[in-house]
Amino acid sequence: xxxxxLRRLELLNQLSLTETQKDEVIAFFADRENxxxxxxxxxxxxxxxxxxxxxxxxxxxxxxxxxxxxxxxxQKGAPETDEGYWCVPRVVE
Amino acid sequence: MIxxxxxxxxxxxxxxxxxxxxxxxxxxxxxSKMLDGYMSLLEAEVLTILKDKGYGVCGKADVGEFAxxxxxxxxxxxxxxxxxxxxxxxxxxxxxxxxxxxxxxxVNGTTRRAAAQNGLVSVKPTYGxxxxxxxxxxxxxxxTVSVMAKDAKTCRKVLDDIAGHDDKDGTSLPESEIAKKADxxxxxxxxxxxxxxxxxxxxxKANIDSAVAKLDVEVVNIDSSVIASSxxxxxxxxxxxxxxxxxxxxxxxxxxxxxxxxxxDELYTNSRTEAFGDLLKTAIIFGSETLSTENYMKVxxxxxxxxxxxVEEFAKIFAEFDAVMxxxxxxxxxxxxxxxxxKYVSYKENFYTAPASITGLPAVVAGGVQLIGKAFSENAxxxxxxxx
Numbered sequence: 001x002x003x004x005x006l007r008r009l010e011l012l013n014q015l016s017l018t019e020t021q022k023d024e025v026i027a028f029f030a031d032r033e034n035x036x037x038x039x040x041x042x043x044x045x046x047x048x049x050x051x052x053x054x055x056x057x058x059x060x061x062x063x064x065x066x067x068x069x070x071x072x073x074x075q076k077g078a079p080e081t082d083e084g085y086w087c088v089p090r091v092v093e
Numbered sequence: 094m095i096x097x098x099x100x101x102x103x104x105x106x107x108x109x110x111x112x113x114x115x116x117x118x119x120x121x122x123x124x125s126k127m128l129d130g131y132m133s134l135l136e137a138e139v140l141t142i143l144k145d146k147g148y149g150v151c152g153k154a155d156v157g158e159f160a161x162x163x164x165x166x167x168x169x170x171x172x173x174x175x176x177x178x179x180x181x182x183x184x185x186x187x188x189x190x191x192x193x194x195x196x197x198x199x200v201n202g203t204t205r206r207a208a209a210q211n212g213l214v215s216v217k218p219t220y221g222x223x224x225x226x227x228x229x230x231x232x233x234x235x236x237t238v239s240v241m242a243k244d245a246k247t248c249r250k251v252l253d254d255i256a257g258h259d260d261k262d263g264t265s266l267p268e269s270e271i272a273k274k275a276d277x278x279x280x281x282x283x284x285x286x287x288x289x290x291x292x293x294x295x296x297x298k299a300n301i302d303s304a305v306a307k308l309d310v311e312v313v314n315i316d317s318s319v320i321a322s323s324x325x326x327x328x329x330x331x332x333x334x335x336x337x338x339x340x341x342x343x344x345x346x347x348x349x350x351x352x353x354x355x356x357x358d359e360l361y362t363n364s365r366t367e368a369f370g371d372l373l374k375t376a377i378i379f380g381s382e383t384l385s386t387e388n389y390m391k392v393x394x395x396x397x398x399x400x401x402x403x404v405e406e407f408a409k410i411f412a413e414f415d416a417v418m419x420x421x422x423x424x425x426x427x428x429x430x431x432x433x434x435x436k437y438v439s440y441k442e443n444f445y446t447a448p449a450s451i452t453g454l455p456a457v458v459a460g461g462v463q464l465i466g467k468a469f470s471e472n473a474x475x476x477x478x479x480x481x
Contacts, residue, residue, distance in 0.1 A: 013365075015365055015374055016363075016366045017374065032325075039322060039395055044398035044402060049398055053234070053235070053452055055266075076132065077132055079344060089355075089356050089360055
């Protein structure tokens with residue numbers, strides 16, 4: 001991990017770290033490299049990935065009509081709204 | 094802050110929900126400034142079930158930001174401390190007899206560490222036996238709704254009441270699977286994994302010795318470096334899932350929005366930067382890196398394959414033993430200095446809780462020790478825990 005990769009990850013995740021935080025994150029990644037060495041010792045060459053620990057199946061059911069949340073209810077916690085719309089800064093110049 | 098919200102209820106059995114469970118009559122913040130004051134339109138299914146069965150939900154307990162820390166110290170409300178020791182909100186509520194049980198979301202072992210350090214009992218059930226609908230999602234493939242109480246009997250009763258299939262939760266198991274927990278056999282042979290005992294304090298070793306002395310079971314010490322490798326694999330999976338789950342918080346439709354921004358990108362970045370704490374930001378960056386093109390196969394895919402190796406290792410152990418006993422934490426209590434010295438200490442201390450998190454196996458904490466059993470053996474584990 002270096003500052004160039006870290007900057008890319010900051011941009012990707014919409015975060016902006018202070019210089020102190022960047023140093024801390026780089027130190028954190030150095031620790032994780034030791035973890036990687038632990039995993040290297042586990043032989044997974046003929047092992048399938050395990051995404052779900054329990055047998056999870058696609059849920060199939062009939063469509064059941066129900067009352068959706070109203071726009072007013074959904075916008076009660078919104079930072080800024082105007083006549084039923086969520087407001088954000090201009091996105092097209 | 095111990096409670097983020099309180100309310101009067103008229104019920105013989107009072108429940109407190111950790112602030113990772115959505116409620117419609119009290120705000121839910123998940124310990125994050127991002128969700129400060131957030132009022133949900135839906136309620137966690139487990140709380141609806143409990144209310145229908147006569148329980149009263151009398152408050153919300155504060156948690157660390159998205160429940161990935163040690164005991165709740167990363168809450169935006171600040172850490173709870175006494176004489177330099179870190180306190181956990183839920184265990185303080187139970188010790189003060191203000192509730193009969195706490196319903197928690199065990200993401201990274203907080204509930205188990207809190208129970209172990211406070212002489213309480215907790216049960217993290219088999220993954221898929223209790224609905225996660227209406228919980229704040231963090232590490233969906235391993236987190237489970239859990240119960241903490243003063244004794245095993247109360248944990249058993251509450252767990253029996255909340256376990257069951259839920260159509261609204263895509264990871265909820267069918268009733269036929271969940272019903273297997275009624276068939277759990279009595280625990281007669283226990284394995285203690287030596288690899289998990291090397292770095293624990295004398296107090297924790299004494300808890301293990303005390304538990305062994307109280308139980309009328311055969312106890313054998315075994316080695317397993319595979320089980321001890323759960324922590325790095327879980328850290329990768331947890332962070333990757335967390336990174337995806339918290340990407341929804343952008344300050345547009347709900348949650349914190351920065352006051353100053355010059356365009357949409359700055360709105361997102363400033364809102365997330367202001368609202369998220371250091372541990373969460375680092376977890377997001379780490380999770381994102383594990384999923385990058387360069388690292389996906391080397392890191393994330395490796396962790397998924399390691400998960401299967403760990404599951405198979407447990408299966409081998411359970412061919413000979415009925416349960417595994419390991420610590421839930423390395424020491425009897427944590428101090429503010431522990432976190433000042435290493436703000437990422439929860440990524441190390443979850444060495445003891447990662448094995449059950451990554452495998453979805455049930456884990457019961459009692460008398461300061463952790464018992465992990467076969468899938469659906471939580472009733473047998475709780476029966477054993479009642480004797481510790």
